[in-house]
Amino acid sequence: MNSHDPTITDPNLYRVIFENERVRVLEYRDEPGDHTHAHRHPDSVMVTLSAFRRRVASGGRNVDVELKAGEVRWVGAQEHTGENVGDTASHSIFIELKEPAPTAAPTADVPLGPSVP
C-alpha cells in the first residue's frame, strides 16, 4: 500500500471488499462526472457490473473506454486517472494480484486502461 493506492487517493469511490494473501478485491462505484486522482493499479482483472463509459489518462495520453455490464478486462499494472464520461452511474470490480509479476513488462508497453480482449 502506498500513497497512490486508490483506496487512499479516492476512498469515496474505491472500497476493499475482500483481501487475502494472493488478491485484493476492490469495488468501484461512481456517478457521471466523477473523476479519480492519480492512482496505481497492480496487474488486475476488471469485471463491469454496469455499463461503463470512462476516460483514462496518464502522462499526457488518454483513452476512452466503453463497456457493457458483465464484461471482463485485463488491466496491466499502471498509474492513471479516470473520469466517468458517461451519463449513468458505474459499478465495477477490480481483482488485484498481490504477487509480483513473473516477468515484468516495461511500463511503456502496457496499454493505458483496460486491454483489448
Next chain:
Amino acid sequence: MNSHDPTITDPNLYRVIFENERVRVLEYRDEPGDHTHAHRHPDSVMVTLSAFRRRVASGGRNVDVELKAGEVRWVGAQEHTGENVGDTASHSIFIELKEPAPTAAPTADVPLGPSVP
C-alpha cells in the same frame, strides 16, 4: 490443464474468455438442474453476474450456496461437482490464478465451495 479442467469436463458450461501469463478467466452459464462433472479449480475469485443457487459436493460432503448478482467470493483450490438447485439460469465469472500459491493450504482446510466473505 488436465482431465479435471472444467473446460474439458463441462465444455458446454465453462468457457475461457481471457487468458494471459498470470490468469485464466472462465465464464460459467447454466440452467436449473444442470450439474457439472467432477472438476478442479485452482485458487480463484468468483464474481456472480446473476443470482446463484448451487449445491457443491466433494468426497461425500456437500454445501448449499446462495448468492445475489454482483457478489465476489474466494474459491480456494479444490475439486468438486456443482448443481444449479435454483429456479433461474446462472451466470458467473471465475478468475483463476495461474501461479502456484506462495504457501499451499492443506486441501482439508479449504472450505468447500466459495468462502464466506
